[in-house]
Amino acid sequence: MSDCLFCKIIRGELPSFTVYEDERTIAFLDIHPVNAGHTLVAPKKHSHNIFDIAPEDWAAVSETVRLLAIAIEKGMEADGVNIAMNNREHAGQVVPHPHVHIIPRFKGDGLKLMPQRSYEASEAEESQRKIVGALR
Numbered sequence: 094m095s096d097c098l099f100c101k102i103i104r105g106e107l108p109s110f111t112v113y114e115d116e117r118t119i120a121f122l123d124i125h126p127v128n129a130g131h132t133l134v135a136p137k138k139h140s141h142n143i144f145d146i147a148p149e150d151w152a153a154v155s156e157t158v159r160l161l162a163i164a165i166e167k168g169m170e171a172d173g174v175n176i177a178m179n180n181r182e183h184a185g186q187v188v189p190h191p192h193v194h195i196i197p198r199f200k201g202d203g204l205k206l207m208p209q210r211s212y213e214a215s216e217a218e219e220s221q222r223k224i225v226g227a228l229r
């Protein structure tokens with residue numbers, strides 16, 4: 094798409110620190126990293142998020158994420174990685190082109206990415222019913 098930020102990076106119209114690309118995918122450094130080496134993996138073909146990406150592009154992105162997770166941990170001498178994807182505005186998505194974040198993690202870096210809570214009474218059963226129902 095002509096005015097999409099990541100499509101412009103993919104076409105080389107905007108600069109990026111690209112670390113990998115193949116026929117379907119690209120991986121480049123996030124301009125505002127959580128930790129150095131924070132990388133975004135995106136399909137070259139424009140769509141918006143997990144809800145409309147073509148299955149074959151998602152499969153390609155997944156494999157690139159696997160390859161890059163290994164390279165980022167090794168290359169950055171990290172102690173692990175977080176893999177995350179924001180989908181739609183209220184889930185924190187700012188750039189409307191699908192992209193998976195790979196964030197190198199270091200012992201003692203102190204980041205807490207996912208605050209958690211306990212289920213209320215019957216909430217887990219209801220959630221299970223709703224999700225299984227939506228799969229039908």
Ligand code: 5GP
Pocket residue numbers: 098109110121122123124125126178179185186187188189
């Ligand atoms: P989102 O919140 O949509 O999941 O993440 C978008 C990410 O894109 C953010 O982490 C942000 O730092 C990154 N970003 C935004 N603009 C640019 C840019 O022009 N170049 C690069 N490399 N990353 C960008």
Ligand code: ZN
Pocket residue numbers: 094097098099100101138139140189190
């Ligand atoms: Zn795009």
